Amino acid sequence: MNEKTIKAQVEFIGIGGGRKAMLSQKIKTGGIYLRFDKNNVNTGIFIDPGVGAFIRGLEQKISFKEIDALLISHCHTDHINDAPVLIEAMTDSGRDKRAGLYGSKTAIQYISNYHKTCLKTVKIFKEYEEFDVNNLSIQTTKTIHTEKNNTGFIFDNSIGYSSDTTYKKEIAEQYKNLDILILNVCFFKNPYKNKDVNYGQHLDAYDAVEFLKIAKPKICILYHIGISILNHGFEKTRNFIQNNSGINTIIPKIGKKYKYVC
Numbered sequence: 001m002n003e004k005t006i007k008a009q010v011e012f013i014g015i016g017g018g019r020k021a022m023l024s025q026k027i028k029t030g031g032i033y034l035r036f037d038k039n040n041v042n043t044g045i046f047i048d049p050g051v052g053a054f055i056r057g058l059e060q061k062i063s064f065k066e067i068d069a070l071l072i073s074h075c076h077t078d079h080i081n082d083a084p085v086l087i088e089a090m091t092d093s094g095r096d097k098r099a100g101l102y103g104s105k106t107a108i109q110y111i112s113n114y115h116k117t118c119l120k121t122v123k124i125f126k127e128y129e130e131f132d133v134n135n136l137s138i139q140t141t142k143t144i145h146t147e148k149n150n151t152g153f154i155f156d157n158s159i160g161y162s163s164d165t166t167y168k169k170e171i172a173e174q175y176k177n178l179d180i181l182i183l184n185v186c187f188f189k190n191p192y193k194n195k196d197v198n199y200g201q202h203l204d205a206y207d208a209v210e211f212l213k214i215a216k217p218k219i220c221i222l223y224h225i226g227i228s229i230l231n232h233g234f235e236k237t238r239n240f241i242q243n244n245s246g247i248n249t250i251i252p253k254i255g256k257k258y259k260y261v262c
């Protein structure tokens, strides 16, 4: 038996990101639910429960009690807002002390002590760490973002999540040759690029092309999509990234269960 065979299911609760998408909900926000089956051990991981995670999670019939780990990359509202209510849904408001909260320093600080006591595990991580949830290994990666504690993730050397970051060759190199890369691309063309401002530190479609030429995943899933991409056109943006990078790229549908064998 090939030890590395993992069945992964990726379900998007939202696909939007950035201030404008979050506040208008013209592109719904809410996070990503991953289910892994590795050697018959099932692990549920919910990443970045932003605005809408709980309500849309209910609508999508997410079984919150099957989430083993809530992973929070950083303390921006579009990534963390619904964490407290998700913790209550995962633990029957603390009556069933189970599961874990894993987050960067500022993310964990944002969560109340009451909510932390509902859980079995609370862990603060930094970039370049590795830890396990059940039999699944999770590595944290470096990002360049306004929230300095932010990290990305790589699950079992197969599935990557870039989280929010600006582009640099060394950032892309962390995700080389994965099966799936979930890439946070907020703009078609980032108007704040290379400007010294405290916002807009995100990839645009041009950065995504350079990123993918280096990382070369089998599939790229676009996530954290901002209003600038809605205005340019979802399909036009996807085509631009796919045609210029040569990497199979999709914009996921909210609520659809994408199944992969890695």
Ligand SMILES: [Zn+2]
Residues within 6 Å of the ligand: 074, 076, 145, 147, 164
């Ligand atoms: Zn952010």
